[in-house]
Amino acid sequence: MVAAAVDKVEETVRTLCLTKRLRPSEFFIDYDRLRSGYVTDSQFFRCLWMNLGLKFSPQEEQLIKQKYDIKRNGRICWKQFSNLIETSFAATNFKTDPALQKVEPLEFLGTQRTIRPLSPASEKKVEETLRKMVEFYKYHGINLRTCYEDFDFHHIGKITESQFYRAFPGPPDVDEAEITRLVKKYGDPNEPGLVVYLNLHHDLVAVGDNMAAQQLNLNSTCAKTDYIPNEKVEDPSVQQIFDKIRIAVFKHGIRTPEFFKDHDRLRSGIVTENQFLCGLSLAVGKEAQLSRHDMQKIVNFYKTSDGRVQYKEFCDMMENAFNIPDLDKKATLTPVHPKEGSLNRTIPTLSDAEESRLKTVLSMIINQVNERRIMMYQYFKDYDRSCAYTRVITPLQFRRMLHFLTINVTDEDFKLLCRKFIDQATGDVNYPAFVQSIDDKFVGFTIDSPPAVDFSTAIPGTDGGRVTLSETAVKPMYPDLSSVPKCDISEVDMSSLIARVRHHVLTNRLRVIEYFQDFDGLRTGSITKSQFRRALSSLGLSKLGHHDLIDPQYAVLCQYYEDPKAKDKVQWVKFMNDVESVFTQPNLEKVPEHKVPPSEIFRIPKPGTMDWTYASDEHKQLVDETLQRLRERADQRRVLLKPVFQDFDRHNNGHITRQQFRQALTMLELHTTPDEMSALEAKYCNDTGFNYMIFLSELMPQEPLQFMYLERLKGLRKANEGKNLPEIDAKSDxxxxxxxxxxxxxxxxxxxxxxxxxxxxxxxxxxxxxxxxxxxxxxxxxxxxxxxxxxxxxxxxxxxxxxxxxxxxxxxxxxxxxxxxxxAPLLEVEQFKPPVDWQMNQLSDEDASLCLEALKRLAEKVRQRRMQLYPLFEDFDRVHNGFVGASQFKRVLMELELWSLISEQEANLITERFQVKKGLRHDVDYPAFCDFIYELCKFEWRKP
Missing domain, CATH: 1.10.238.10 (EF-hand)
Structure with a gap:
């Protein structure tokens, strides 16, 4: 009893140290200056209290003193205590396996998983969920602990249930019930609402190690049993052996004499038994999958009386496989071709139990492929990228592609598939055979039925006679999985289905004819049912589109629009006319007085929406009062509601989940009672989720935009009615x-x-x-x-x-x-030269003489000082077009100290003399002004 109590205390200390990653010896050594390994009892318990937060009861302290007070002097041996806590196994005990000595706590956080343990069935389901999570996390490189550490601010290994749901990293095939089961198992009983994610992480690590160990043991077992002969396999006949060799030689193009003639130096056509076995093994031993027993049968067939083997006759038969020698001289003979499929890779036959299990697995895969309409051959073919298409992939690539297509099978079923579709020559997986077994529309290769034409080959016997060998019947390669259960169409409402299709076409503004007419090349108005399904899928009525058209609904459409002249076809024109009636009515020009119904009557709410007209008065009153209260609260706080809801709408479809709706209201501090929340969800929820767009439009209605086009049009007409503006600078001549x-x-x-x-x-x-x-x-x-x-x-x-x-x-x-x-060849043509813009400026005689005098005074000073006029003007000419403004022109003259030489009137005349109109403004042509000044100064051209 005392030992059990002490062990319990030690287990508590060990769990806490392992959780906090601490070594107790590092704290005790500070109190033991002489390194004697002993401290006082007060120092011992103070160290545990201050560093680990452990406060023992007086009874527990007395038990520890009795065990670790070795010398009975009031001092506790902390070294022995630390070794027991920190050391996993005894280093000096060589008789016991260290793995058996290892002592580990069950829980890192020292908590129990639940007060009421789960049932055995639930525990088994949790274990299956953990296995799926381990496989998914191992493939994607996900660490569960890293995913939840951002929510664990105190690093205690616990988070809330909502945080656990929100950041759950998958896999996607784990439904909500399985996640709830995980929350129930790993919930903290002492603190309701918290989940110990750290225990879940370490359980995943333990499950992963266990799965890896099982896989390692299984691989070692398979490696040991691969070479055990199968005693149940019947001894094949000589004919079957020759058929295998003939097919291998024909398929791989093997020249069999090349492997024997090096042993026959005299070209006698005979070699020893050992030489024949060596040549046969090198030639077709691997390709034909020949055992030692099979090769010995062929040796006995061609063995002579002296113990040697006639390889020449064997090579002649193999060189003429599926052919007749000297066929050009025997025109009436017809060579026998190999049966269709016999040259392909064969599929091994498993036991009855394995074949039964394989049929079940293939049935499950077929259902998934048919539901999702997957074309699998292209995905597997992408991995076949060697020198040529070998039509095989490795088991690892096969496993990766199944996982990519989300076709999850157990490890045992996957190994069963590999054994069934293995290529015996290479050890890889024959993926065309696998695809053909699950897809009835894919034909990788075919094989003749058993009563096929027999191709016989005459083999020379040892006694000079002829022995005829016939080919055995070929067993079917795949199980019969073509039967598909029929759909139950009794619960499908045709009117609701057509209304849903019309709503889809009207909402997305689709032209139905564009999706069907390509399948009807002769414009007969009918297409096959498979083409009708493909056209509907292109129209958006599929799992990848806006509306999922299930098999019963498709069957009802085919039955309703079935062509009476051809039962296997559908009248797509009739379907198009019924659907496109949402836009207009056909032949409307013949009935001009007919009123076309508005398109809005064809819009229907999403599936699962409650018909509010049939709601009770109490329900309507409760919703109205709730909306009014929330509206007043939102107006008072002046908050934007829509962005908060849009953050949860990852698909931008106007819908969020109910849990997200409650979270959004909590974030906006719009609190509601459970009854009010249930009333709102009943009104605005459908099969897609909570329609927050309609909820916001009714909660915070906005005034519709005014149609201002007519008013703007009246204003434009009134403005145009005014008198035209006077023309500026119009030419009258x-x-x-x-x-x-x-x-x-x-x-x-x-x-x-x-x-x-x-x-x-x-x-x-x-x-x-x-x-x-x-x-x-x-x-x-x-x-x-x-x-x-x-x-x-x-x-x-x-x-x-x-x-x-x-x-x-x-x-x-x-x-x-x-x-x-x-x-007129003698006529001389003069080139038109446009007048210079500034030269077209005309001044009066008085103004022209006054302007010329001013320019001469400027030129005189420029000549005396040899001034450069261009650089300063170019500084103001940012676009380098040769023009500056009037104020800029005045500023340059001031910088050059030329402004004082002329009056204000003369400056205006100079500006008017050299101004040019550019757009709506008048600028000064400063290159013309500079050239004119340089000309008055008698400077050389461009050399002032």
Missing amino acids: LEDLLLKIKTKVVKDRVRVHEWLRDYDKLRSGRMHKISFRRALGLCKFELKESEYALLEDKFASHVPDHVEWVRFSDEVESIFTIKELEK
């Missing part, structure tokens, strides 16, 4: 206008003819005035209304409201050359 256009054409290199001819499709040489103005507007001539009128009057056509655009184009393009110049 036709010659000046043409000069303006020609100058623009020369500077911008505009081909007027290219812009005008596009509006004269008939090449008549004339166009309407509106088109003429539009074309000139594209040329960017920036003409005013009066200028357009001058051009239209000048080049008016005899057709009313038309302009002779060819004459206008010839007039403008005459600046480059003269039309039909080849008819």
